[in-house]
Amino acid sequence: MNLDVFLSLFSLMLISLAVFLLSKKLKLPYTVLLVIAGSLLVPISHIEFFSFITSFDLTPELLFFVFLPILIFESAYNMNIRYVTENIYSIGLLAVVGLLISTLFIGIGGFYAFEWVGFHVPMLVLLLFGAIISSTDPVAVLALFKEYGAPQRLTLIFEGESLFNDSTGFAAFLIILEMIVEGYHGYESAALALFSFVTMLGGGIVFGLMMGFIFAKLIEAVRGNEHLEITLTLLVAHFTFILTEVISEHFVIAGQHIRLSSIIATLVASMVIGNFGRYKMSPDVEEYMEKFWGYFAFVTNSLVFILMGLLFADLAIDLNIAFLPIMLAIVTVVIGRALSVYPLMWLLNKTGKERPIPRNWMHLMAWGSLRGSLAVIMVLLIPDDLTVPGWNFKFSVKDFVAAVTIGSIYFTLLVKATTIGKVMHALGIDALTDMEKVGYHKSKAQIYDKLLLKLNDLQNEHQLTPKQYENLKQRYQSLYQIACLECKNAIGDSDTLIENMLRTYALGIEKEELKEIFQRGEIEEKTYKKITNMLSIQTERIKRGQQQVKSINEHFPIDSLERFVLMVSRLAFWRDHSFKAEELYRYYRALSKISGIVVKELIAVENSSLKAVFDDKAAMETLLTLYKALQANNQAKMQSVIHKDEELLNQLNEAEATQSLTVLQEVTLNKLHKNEIITNKLYIILRDELEQRNH
Structure with a gap:
């Protein structure tokens, strides 16, 4: 067996x-x-x-304790906390208020709709169905959004809503399920339900923050041991989830059972690891993490969705009986989703708390709400013998909820998912912006330029005959010229498009160089995070058509998670988080280096064939002036730090030289071992000697 x-x-x-x-x-x-x-x-x-x-059977335990934490961590790990906080009102309204509106409408509106066709279903059962089906599935939605090229902000709002409404929906599900089991006793039950809802979400957030920071510190403690770092990320998802459930089972205050949301605790802990803990990982592990968790999420979703099909085909309820309830449920869910999107987003636009949500985005939000794995998990968690007063059907409550839930999921997958691309196109959401149009042709020109350089190398290495070389060169030279011409046509008379393209190009160079500096150990984690945050803010400004920097001495704020970390750390450990002299020097040196690299690259562009792409002398001069000023300003600040402590420079130079030599030794040793120039035994001996010498 x-x-x-x-x-x-x-x-x-x-x-x-x-x-x-x-x-x-x-x-x-x-x-x-x-x-x-x-x-x-x-x-x-x-x-x-x-x-x-x-x-192979999808048991509730397998889905809940093994699969669900993987799906939560994989999605939350890659969410940028700064982008979430910038759109917190839209995400919060959709994930909490919108989900509750949808749940109540499906429960109350659905009750009267079912009564109208002579199908008497108790309101509590439909409220339970509403809590199950109202949360959207991030995996199904985001895969389609990435494929069809939805705007970054719209994708983020959808992803944030999908993640946070999982916890809201599951909390509502547990509360309604408990009301069915224990019975509804009017105001007392409603007040208790509201208290449970608030404590589940609030307690989950607090516990998730605590677990996230604990595991981030553990990852920092084992940095350099790749297997332990990866294992800790696996543990943070499952250990947080299971420990939250254990606490919820035994947490009693003044005779009142207190439940914490395991979903939101895991979500928050995963976001902490993704935004705070990832900088504490070894560079190789940090790059590998997305692939590692992406693979696990792929396998998990594959099994969940294929077994969902098995579950639907094997329903205990007769489809002839279930057809009408399923159709009614689908209509009710569609209307409930619309009611949870349009009024809330209209109200948000009126308040001006965030950048306006366009009407065509609202249409896609209402239509693109796919359902998936969490709904199936909640259905399987319903007890087989669950009953409710007034239930007079031959099939059980669980069979009914399973039928309408999976029927609704099928509708979202077979109808909504297959039409999202057409809906996006009809609404004009997939249309390229002016900057994207220029970027499209510019990228093609850069690709063909690289190909032409490669052709020269191939000819010099005698890998092509003169005739082959001329044919290929003529072909790609023609494509390069067409791309440059189309790029110029896309720019037209705009004075800002080329400049914004150049600025985006320069920021990309900065980010790449900064990561290399961090991986070489030239700057500390907090310096890397500070500069990364600064570059992200500048990138967002350019996307919005704003000025890149307000002045060369502009102070960029840190994100909300970092502010929280500093506040808690000061309160708990009384540590001074201001930059020390050597850290400040490295900070200004890193800024000076990346600014200098940009200046070199921009000058190289001016003297290369890419000048045809960035053909705007005024824009180039503007940007070169800015980066030269930034470099000079940071060099001046470096000197001011040194003047205060003249011995500091000697100490830093010696420390940096030692660090560079250590890294070089490790790289050389690893290459010798990888290329089988030395045996495994020699590798272990030399590695141990190197570690002892460095410590």
């Missing part, structure tokens, strides 16, 4: 891979084809030879 389970698991994974390849060929959403494949597996499993396919 156990062999059948394992055979089923790995067969489903193999089928998922085949479906993924098929989705690329058919250009259909991967998750849509997965649920269709899952549905087709049920009749196949009735053949004796393939009966093992359905042996």
Whole structure:
């Protein structure tokens, strides 16, 4: 029997891979084809030879304690806290207020709709369904948004809503489920439900922050040991989730059971690791993390969606009976979503708390609300024997909720997901901005320029005949010239497009050089974060058509998470977080270096074939003047630090030289080992000697 389970698991994974390849060929959403494949597996499993396919069962425990933390961490880890706080009103309104509006409408409106067609379903059951189906699925939505090129801010709002409304929806689900089990007792039950909702979300946030910072410190403590760093990120997701559930089981104050939201605790802890802990990881691990968690999320979602198809095809309720309730549920959910989007976003635009949400974005928010794995998890958590007064159907409450939930999920996947691209195009959301149009042609020109340089190398190395070289050169030279011409046409008479392109190009160079400086150990973590935040703010300003810097001495604010860290750290440890003299010197030196690299690159562009792309002498001079001024300003500040402590420069130079030599030794040793020039035994001996010498 156990062999059948394992055979089923790995067969489903193999089928998922085949479906993924098929989705690329058919250009259909991967998750849509997965649920269709899952549905087709049920009749196949009735053949004796393939009966093992359905042996692997999606248990609530497996979904809840293993799969769900992986999906939460993978999405939350890559969310930039600064972007979230900039759009916190829209995300918060949709994730909390919007979800509650949708849940109440589905419960109350659905009750009267079902009554109207003679299908008497108790309101509490429909409220339970509302809590389950109102939260959107980030995986299905974001995959489609990335494929069709939705605007970055719209994608962020959708992702933030999808993540935060998971916790809101699950909290509402648990509260309504408890009301069904314990019974509804009027005002007392409503007040208790509100208290539970607030403590679940508030307690989850506090506990998540605590766990996130604890694991960030643990990752810092084991920095350099790649296996331990990766293991700790795996633990932060599951340990936070499970520990929150354990605390919720035993946390009692004044006789009142206090529950914490395991979903929001894991979400917050994952965001802390992604925005604070990632800088404490080894450079190689930090780059590997996204691939590591992306793979786990891919496998998890593949299994969840394909098993969702199996679950739907194997429903206990007769589809002839369930068809009408499913259709009514779908209509109610669509209207509930619209009510949770349009009024709230209109109100937000009126208050002016954030940049306005365009009307066409609202349309996509209402239509693009796909449902997925969390809804299935909540359905499976409903007790099989759950009942409610007034339930007179032959099928159970769980069977009914499962039918309308999976029917609604199928609608979002088969209808909404397959039409999102067309809806975006019809609404003009996928249209390129003026800067993107210029960037498109500019990028093509840069690519063809690189190809022409490579052709010269191939000719010099005698890998091409003169005729082949001339043919290829003529082809790519023509494509390069067309791209340059199209770039100029896209720019037209605009004075700002070229300058903004150059500024974006310069900031990209700065970011790349800064990361290398950090990886070489030339600057501290807090310096790297401070400069990274500064460059991100400048990039956002350019996207919004604003001035890159207000002055060469402008002070850039740190993000909200960093402010929180400094506040807590000062209160808890009484530490001084101001820059020490040597840190301040390294900070100004790093700024000076990246500014100097930009100046060199811009001068190189002026003297290269790319001048045809950046053909605006005034814009180039403006930017060169700015970066030369920034470099000179930072060099002056470096000198002012040194004048206060003349011995400091000698100490820093010696420390930097030592650090560079240490890094070079490690790199050389690793290359010798990787290329099998030395044996594994020699590698271990030399590595241990190097570590002892450095410590």
